[in-house]
Amino acid sequence: MRITGAEAVVQIFQHYGVDLIFGYPGGAILPLYDALRDSTIKHVLVRQEQNAAHAASGYARVTGRTGVCIATSGPGATNLITGIATAYMDSIPMVVITGQVPLSAIGRDFFQEVDIIGATFGLTKHNYWVKKATDIPRILAEAFHIASTGRPGPVLIDLPKDVACETIEYAGLPEVEIKSYQPTYQGHPKQVKRIVQAVKESARPVICAGGGVISSDAAEELRALAERCQIPVATTLMGIGAFPKDHPLSIGMLGFHGTVYSNLAVDNADLIFILGARAGDRAVRQIEEFGRKARVVHIDVDPAEIGKNVNVTVPIVGDLKTVLQDILKNVAPREDTGWLATIAAWKKEKARAYSQDGPLKPQYVLEQLSAVTTPDTIIATDVGQHQMWTGAYYCTKKPRTFLTSGGMGTMGYGLPAAIGAQLGKPETAVVLVTGDGSFQMNMPELATLVQEQLPVKIIVLNNNALGMVRELQMHFHDSRYYQVHMRGNPDFVKLADAYGIPAQRVSEKTAVRKILQTMMGTPGPMLIEFIVDVEENVVPPTRKSLHPFEGEIV
Amino acid sequence: MKYVVSVLVQNQPGVLARIAGLFSRRGFNIESLAVGMTDKSEVSRMTIAVDGDDHIIEQVTKQLNKLVDVIKVNVLTANESVQRELALFKVHVTASTRPEVMQMVDIFRAKIVDVTRNALVVELTGDDNKIKAMEDLLRQFGIKEMVRTGLIAIERGSKIMKSNKEE
Numbered sequence: 001m002r003i004t005g006a007e008a009v010v011q012i013f014q015h016y017g018v019d020l021i022f023g024y025p026g027g028a029i030l031p032l033y034d035a036l037r038d039s040t041i042k043h044v045l046v047r048q049e050q051n052a053a054h055a056a057s058g059y060a061r062v063t064g065r066t067g068v069c070i071a072t073s074g075p076g077a078t079n080l081i082t083g084i085a086t087a088y089m090d091s092i093p094m095v096v097i098t099g100q101v102p103l104s105a106i107g108r109d110f111f112q113e114v115d116i117i118g119a120t121f122g123l124t125k126h127n128y129w130v131k132k133a134t135d136i137p138r139i140l141a142e143a144f145h146i147a148s149t150g151r152p153g154p155v156l157i158d159l160p161k162d163v164a165c166e167t168i169e170y171a172g173l174p175e176v177e178i179k180s181y182q183p184t185y186q187g188h189p190k191q192v193k194r195i196v197q198a199v200k201e202s203a204r205p206v207i208c209a210g211g212g213v214i215s216s217d218a219a220e221e222l223r224a225l226a227e228r229c230q231i232p233v234a235t236t237l238m239g240i241g242a243f244p245k246d247h248p249l250s251i252g253m254l255g256f257h258g259t260v261y262s263n264l265a266v267d268n269a270d271l272i273f274i275l276g277a278r279a280g281d282r283a284v285r286q287i288e289e290f291g292r293k294a295r296v297v298h299i300d301v302d303p304a305e306i307g308k309n310v311n312v313t314v315p316i317v318g319d320l321k322t323v324l325q326d327i328l329k330n331v332a333p334r335e336d337t338g339w340l341a342t343i344a345a346w347k348k349e350k351a352r353a354y355s356q357d358g359p360l361k362p363q364y365v366l367e368q369l370s371a372v373t374t375p376d377t378i379i380a381t382d383v384g385q386h387q388m389w390t391g392a393y394y395c396t397k398k399p400r401t402f403l404t405s406g407g408m409g410t411m412g413y414g415l416p417a418a419i420g421a422q423l424g425k426p427e428t429a430v431v432l433v434t435g436d437g438s439f440q441m442n443m444p445e446l447a448t449l450v451q452e453q454l455p456v457k458i459i460v461l462n463n464n465a466l467g468m469v470r471e472l473q474m475h476f477h478d479s480r481y482y483q484v485h486m487r488g489n490p491d492f493v494k495l496a497d498a499y500g501i502p503a504q505r506v507s508e509k510t511a512v513r514k515i516l517q518t519m520m521g522t523p524g525p526m527l528i529e530f531i532v533d534v535e536e537n538v539v540p541p542t543r544k545s546l547h548p549f550e551g552e553i554v
Numbered sequence: 555m556k557y558v559v560s561v562l563v564q565n566q567p568g569v570l571a572r573i574a575g576l577f578s579r580r581g582f583n584i585e586s587l588a589v590g591m592t593d594k595s596e597v598s599r600m601t602i603a604v605d606g607d608d609h610i611i612e613q614v615t616k617q618l619n620k621l622v623d624v625i626k627v628n629v630l631t632a633n634e635s636v637q638r639e640l641a642l643f644k645v646h647v648t649a650s651t652r653p654e655v656m657q658m659v660d661i662f663r664a665k666i667v668d669v670t671r672n673a674l675v676v677e678l679t680g681d682d683n684k685i686k687a688m689e690d691l692l693r694q695f696g697i698k699e700m701v702r703t704g705l706i707a708i709e710r711g712s713k714i715m716k717s718n719k720e721e
């Protein structure tokens with residue numbers, strides 16, 4: 001079959017079951033748009049390229065499939081960068097195609113020429129510069145393979161315009177064979193044995209579950225292990241949803257913004273499981289001390305993560321689901337000898353709390369949101385205090401229902417991610433929880449939401465501030481507030497109205513539950529602006545140090 | 555401590571930039587880097603000298619292994635490998651200093667590869683110490699210019715470097 005390079009791209013998309021693409025057109029990518037026009041693939045036009053990547057990420061997270069986004073050369077490609085980096089830090093499978101100026105023009109600072117390959121070396125799992133159209137089928141197939149296997153991540157393909165127009169003989173999907181890329185899935189049996197033994201010998205085990213549990217679809221195995229061996233489970237921010245938060249063995253989120261009792265549990269444990277997590281600076285309060293008194297088991301598909309941040313006693317490289325299944329085949333039920341009672345006491349004593357006095361508290365809104373949603377409801381957050389409160393006060397029960405920018409902390413992620421999620425799961429309710437700062441980063445995507453007629457619900461927790469940064473200035477700069485109070489904020493209700501989205505403003509506690517119920521019962525989109533207390537903090541000022549142990553409330 | 559890392563890579567466009575970028579991004583300091591083709595046209599071999607401790611070298615190895623184009627990474631120790639570098643010195647000479655320079659070249663088993671009235675180009679192969687020693691001695695005559703290839707290294711014995719990613 002004689003087809004153009006661009007048509008070959010579409011062919012491979014179809015082979016991989018791509019039904020949805022997020023993008024924004026421009027000169028250099030036009031051959032691909034022309035080929036897409038004649039295909040059955042749906043293209044969603046966003047309002048800025050960064051959001052094409054975020055939307056593809058939201059789609060990928062809820063469906064478990066590879067997200068696809070495309071943009072033109074130059075500014076289109078550079079706009080994508082933040083979205084690509086966000087996906088990279090959170091290990092999201094994604095294929096990105098950028099148009100490029102014709103090969104014959106490359107290197108001459110042609111109009112809209114930019115070295116996107118060089119710019120994204122460190123932000124992609126891999127990237128390709130296509131130099132001849134006959135390479136397109138192989139490169140595209142490799143890209144999908146690389147993006148979705150091993151530790152998932154974004155793969156970028158830079159496609160020069162003339163290459164996309166070249167005609168080639170297309171012989172179908174090529175077989176992928178990359179000698180130098182062979183991820184390890186099977187854990188080493190000797191290490192599995194050591195883990196089984198360690199569980200047997202442990203009196204105070206604890207599990208720290210990360211995003212890897214979700215990306216390898218291992219939540220069921222995690223739960224089986226925890227229940228059989230009576231091990232309490234903490235999650236990282238990325239791991240929220242890996243374990244039901246209302247499960248008796250759940251101890252909530254770990255780390256700086258986590259629960260006091262999960263940090264206490266880790267600090268006093270004699271066996272710590274790190275499952276598919278980086279054990280990064282946000283999750284592990286003092287990296288050098290972590291696990292000094294404990295054996296540390298680290299299971300990850302990416303060997304480079306193991307031992308990077310913490311010392312590990314039993315490293316095991318492999319796919320989490322596969323390794324957990326191997327452990328479950330061998331591990332005997334374990335009886336608790338008092339450890340769970342200790343944790344239960346901490347849980348009671350160091351329970352989260354907040355004062356209900358004064359203006360409406362954001363925490364209250366999120367507790368009420370938990371009460372009116374179902375376990376399937378998908379929550380997308382932005383970045384800031386509201387993100388941490390959503391992590392803390394919203395009760396996430398299932399994997400792939402909590403979408404947040406964990407590694408990069410990209411403000412503006414929420415709305416496009418919610419759009420991608422809703423397109424990926426049209427039947428499921430999707431709720432965005434955002435702040436007035438984050439929302440204004442990518443607010444123009446409201447148009448995309450309307451264009452695609454998506455019933456996404458939007459909660460703006462408006463404190464008229466960059467709350468998280470204000471809080472940092474309080475803790476670390478003697479409350480010398482600067483550039484954190486927002487002036488010139490729009491009337492969010494009128495703004496929604498301008499897009500034809502019904503909206504309401506609420507500042508009374510008594511109205512919260514009812515408006516949330518109304519919102520969830522509304523068939524289309526809806527925006528609720530909650531005017532919340534600007535003085536509220538995630539980490540209370542009374543805490544003597546920022547050590548999660550010393551505060552009472554997190 | 556100085557480590558020598560041998561890396562087999564797929565000879566793809568941009569692979570050098572990718573590897574150099576990885577080093578700078580992760581804050582690993584490259585002392586020298588030499589690249590060339592191997593007996594297989596699709597495979598290049600890089601020899602990278604890095605300064606760092608055990609932890610850094612472990613991270614270097616793991617991060618390199620993560621790159622899709624990297625076939626194999628080996629850390630070579632001085633004892634178990636042959637390490638060589640080539641240097642070219644353009645040395646200032648006069649009629650009176652020329653014999654002295656030539657004598658030194660002899661002692662070091664170096665070679666004179668270009669001669670003009672007031673300059674000699676000296677070619678020297680050796681390890682870092684030998685090159686530094688020669689440099690020190692030639693300095694008194696005036697080194698106009700010098701260039702080094704960066705270290706290359708190969709393991710002693712019959713063991714060969716091949717991919718462990720493919721089974």
Ligand SMILES: Cc1ncc(C[n+]2csc(CCOP(=O)(O)OP(=O)(O)O)c2C)c(N)n1
Pocket residue numbers: 382383384385386387408409410411412434435436437438439461463465466467468469
């Ligand atoms: C793109 C980007 N710029 C800056 C920051 C730094 N930052 C982190 S949280 C935050 C404030 C977020 O404000 P808002 O969205 O209103 O949420 P709040 O903290 O008030 O809940 C800022 C500026 C960031 N994470 N991302």
